[in-house]
Every structure is written in C-alpha cells, then in structure tokens.
Amino acid sequence: MNNFKIAIVGAGPAGYFAAQALQNLQTEDLAFSIDMFEKLPTPWGLVRSGVAPDHPKIKSVSKVFEKIATTENFRLFANVELGKDLQLEELVTHYDAVVLAVGASKGKKLGIPGEELPGSISAAEFVPWYNGHPDYAALNMPLDCDTAVVIGAGNVAMDVARMLALDPAELDPTDTALPALDALHHSQIREVHICARRGPEHVAFTSPELRELPKLEHTSVLINESEINQALERLSALPDSDSDTKNNLDAMLAIAREEKLKQDRLLRFHFLLTPLEIRGTDRVEEIIFSVNEVHGDTVISTDETYTIKCGLVVSAIGYETELSSNFEFEKGHLKNQQGRIKDNLYVVGWAKRGPSGVIGTNKSDSTETMKNLVNNLDSPKNSGDFLATLNLKNIQYINQNQWEKINETEIAAGEPLGKPRVKILEREKFLEI
Numbered sequence: 001m002n003n004f005k006i007a008i009v010g011a012g013p014a015g016y017f018a019a020q021a022l023q024n025l026q027t028e029d030l031a032f033s034i035d036m037f038e039k040l041p042t043p044w045g046l047v048r049s050g051v052a053p054d055h056p057k058i059k060s061v062s063k064v065f066e067k068i069a070t071t072e073n074f075r076l077f078a079n080v081e082l083g084k085d086l087q088l089e090e091l092v093t094h095y096d097a098v099v100l101a102v103g104a105s106k107g108k109k110l111g112i113p114g115e116e117l118p119g120s121i122s123a124a125e126f127v128p129w130y131n132g133h134p135d136y137a138a139l140n141m142p143l144d145c146d147t148a149v150v151i152g153a154g155n156v157a158m159d160v161a162r163m164l165a166l167d168p169a170e171l172d173p174t175d176t177a178l179p180a181l182d183a184l185h186h187s188q189i190r191e192v193h194i195c196a197r198r199g200p201e202h203v204a205f206t207s208p209e210l211r212e213l214p215k216l217e218h219t220s221v222l223i224n225e226s227e228i229n230q231a232l233e234r235l236s237a238l239p240d241s242d243s244d245t246k247n248n249l250d251a252m253l254a255i256a257r258e259e260k261l262k263q264d265r266l267l268r269f270h271f272l273l274t275p276l277e278i279r280g281t282d283r284v285e286e287i288i289f290s291v292n293e294v295h296g297d298t299v300i301s302t303d304e305t306y307t308i309k310c311g312l313v314v315s316a317i318g319y320e321t322e323l324s325s326n327f328e329f330e331k332g333h334l335k336n337q338q339g340r341i342k343d344n345l346y347v348v349g350w351a352k353r354g355p356s357g358v359i360g361t362n363k364s365d366s367t368e369t370m371k372n373l374v375n376n377l378d379s380p381k382n383s384g385d386f387l388a389t390l391n392l393k394n395i396q397y398i399n400q401n402q403w404e405k406i407n408e409t410e411i412a413a414g415e416p417l418g419k420p421r422v423k424i425l426e427r428e429k430f431l432e433i
C-alpha cells in the first residue's frame with residue numbers, strides 16, 4: 001500500500017474539492033494523507049467571505065466541505081499562512097505533492113485618474129467587509145453619501161450593488177457581519193448605479209441573479225427597455241447567439257417592464273459606459289464615463305461623455321491571484337498545464353484558471369488537476385509528520401475540532417437573533433475559543 005502525503009494550501013471550494021477528488025481516487029493500494037493549510041482562522045474560503053449573505057442556499061455547500069474534512073486522513077491547519085508561517089520550499093520538500101488553492105483575492109484596478117481618492121474602493125475590500133473577513137471587517141465604508149456607482153457587469157458587481165441598494169432590514173436575518181450590518185442600517189445611500197462598459201448582450205451577470213432583483217422589497221430596479229430592445233435587435237442580426245445571452249436579455253426585459261412602485265431606494269443599470277476619470281477634491285464627487293456604441297460585434301467609444309455625481313465608487317471588474325513567492329503568471333493566474341505548475345507543485349481553482357465560474361465549477365477543475373497529480377506520483381517520501389515542524393515553529397494553528405467549536409459558537413450566537421450565525425471577526429477571539 002502506497003500512502004502519499006499531500007498538502008493543500010487554501011481551504012476554499014477548490015481546495016476541498018481537490019481533497020474530495022483525492023479521497024475518491026483512493027484504492028486498496030493507494031491512499032492519501034491530506035493536510036490542508038489555511039491562512040485565515042476559518043475554512044470555507046469564498047463560501048464564508050465571498051458569497052453574499054442574502055444567498056444562504058449557496059452556502060449550504062459547506063456541509064459537503066465538513067464531510068470531506070471529517071473523512072479519515074484529513075487534517076485542517078487553519079491560521080497558518082504560506083509565505084509567513086510556512087515557506088513553499090518546506091512544503092514541496094516534505095510532501096509528495098503540494099496543491100495551491102489560494103484563489104484570487106486582489107481586485108483588478110481600473111487604472112484611471114482619481115481611483116485612489118477616498119470613496120473609491122474595490123469589491124475586493126467591500127465584499128470581505130460585509131462578510132466579516134478578519135482583515136476587512138473593521139474598515140470604515142464611506143456610506144455617508146446619497147449615490148453610489150458600481151463598475152462592472154459580473155455577479156460580483158451585482159452582489160455589491162444589491163447589498164448597497166436593498167433595505168438593510170432584509171439583511172437582519174442573515175450572517176452579514178454585525179459592524180457592516182450596522183453601517184448599512186445607517187447608510188445614506190438611496191441610489192445605486194451599476195455601469196457596464198459594453199451592451200446588455202455582453203454582460204457577465206447570470207440570469208438567476210437578474211431574475212431575483214424584482215423580489216427586493218423596497219428597491220426599484222430600473223433598466224431602460226429601449227436599450228434591451230436594441231440589444232435584442234443587434235443579437236438577431238448576428239449569425240448565432242447563445243441561450244444564456246437570450247435568457248439574460250429576457251430577464252432584463254422583464255425588469256424593464258416591471259411597474260416601479262417601491263420608491264425610496266433605486267438600483268439603475270447603465271450600459272455602454274467606460275469609466276474615464278473619478279473626480280473630487282478630498283473624496284469622490286463624480287465619475288466621468290465615455291459613452292460607447294456597438295458596431296457589429298465590437299464596442300467603440302464616442303466623443304460623448306456621461307457624468308454621475310456620487311460619493312462612492314466600487315469597482316468590481318475581476319480579481320488576480322496574489323502570492324508572495326516567485327511564480328510565473330499568465331493573465332492574473334498561475335501558469336500551469338492541466339493544473340501542474342512544475343515537479344510536485346499543482347494548482348486548482350481561481351489561481352489555476354482565473355476568477356470564473358460558480359462554486360461547483362471547482363469540482364471538475366480540481367478533479368482534473370488531482371488526476372494529473374496522481375498520474376505523476378512515483379513512490380511516497382519518507383519524511384515524517386509535518387506536525388513536528390508546525391510544533392517546532394510554535395505556530396498557533398486551528399485544527400478541525402477547534403474549528404467545529406468555533407462554528408458551533410457562531411451558530412449558537414445567531415440562534416436568539418434569528419440568524420444562521422454571528423460571525424466572529426477578531427483573530428484573537430478565534431484563538432481564545
């Protein structure tokens with residue numbers, strides 16, 4: 001029987017699905033001992049700190065992660081950071097294979113003047129803020145203005161815009177981090193503009209997310225019907241179009257035709273606007289866009305500009321992988337071949353393919369890499385238990401039992417408040433428990 005030691009760095013969906021794939025690939029002659037390292041005191045990655053709190057069903061996949069984690073020969077070491085507590089060199093030397101599942105946490109930059117002004121932030125800060133990520137939960141969000149602009153036409157932009165535009169009472173029964181919930185209750189923002197640089201037929205939103213917008217109780221969602229009709233016309237002139245695009249346009253048309261009776265809060269969609277400059281003296285005061293046109297299948301800018309007066313700009317235009325060690329990058333993710341970076345080093349998830357797809361996409365993605373990994377295995381190293389190294393370094397890691405205690409504590413705190421949990425936000429508190 002060959003028992004290989006595998007290290008997985010990152011306890012998000014891609015990391016857990018990699019562990020599951022390895023567990024499923026075990027045979028009578030082949031076994032894996034999996035150690036999962038996570039820099040945060042908590043596992044679950046984007047399921048905890050990315051998925052919007054008003055989407056609790058998506059978070060139920062955490063039950064699958066817990067099942068994987070409580071399977072034999074799996075150990076969690078949370079609160080252990082690669083590049084700080086541990087070096088990659090140590091892992092690749094000790095383990096038979098190392099799998100990087102480190103995601104993509106750095107928000108892409110717009111690269112326009114004024115982007116650094118106070119009041120201009122990235123979704124890479126805003127999303128972990130409302131989700132109680134320990135590094136972001138204490139940020140002071142500038143919600144003391146009446147208008148916010150969200151740049152981007154993907155599901156992250158949609159989450160951010162919805163969180164800013166909904167009545168915060170709708171978040172009371174969720175696990176929104178308490179300081180963020182309080183700040184949102186005191187927010188002065190009543191108008192949110194979500195701005196896409198291309199046409200309605202090019203957006204990266206998905207139709208279920210669009211179709212749920214009319215359910216917002218106190219927010220009028222505004223889409224200009226003629227813009228959708230023009231997009232439908234352009235689409236019909238193209239030789240072929242995919243059903244997702246048609247579904248999106250149908251969902252947007254339904255929103256455009258909906259009677260707007262909700263008044264006090266407003267979420268407005270804009271298309272064909274490229275951000276040119278953010279202006280303001282001491283903080284964001286307005287954003288200037290160039291107005292674009294669609295010609296065939298290309299989008300070109302015109303001389304016309306469009307200005308929105310606002311106090312907050314959130315850019316949600318994608319993410320890049322951030323790693324302290326030296327790696328070769330390709331379009332913001334780690335260069336790899338079917339998940340292999342080199343030798344016994346592999347990558348899965350957003351760090352492998354870039355920030356795309358839903359949580360389930362990581363299952364097939366991780367399985368591909370793990371099959372490749374298993375095919376390249378030779379014979380197990382005889383390198384002892386890595387626990388000795390962790391103990392020698394005096395690293396205060398959080399193991400699966402300790403995480404379960406934290407999890408129970410959070411859930412118990414939520415119960416009297418009618419919430420799924422109250423998230424703990426400070427690293428010291430996790431360690432205390």
Ligand code: NAP
Pocket residue numbers: 109110151152153154155156157159196197198202203204205206209274275316317318319355356357358
């Ligand atoms: P995304 O889906 O790739 O969308 C990025 C958006 O940013 C695109 O509309 C893109 O426009 C725009 N953009 C890029 N650079 C820009 C620039 N310089 N100026 C203006 N706009 C720019 O990325 P995401 O929203 O970060 O989402 C990442 C992944 O997570 C996606 O697969 C998404 O579906 C998934 N996700 C899913 C859910 C859910 O299932 N509920 C929730 C959140 C995220 P162009 O198309 O013109 O480049």
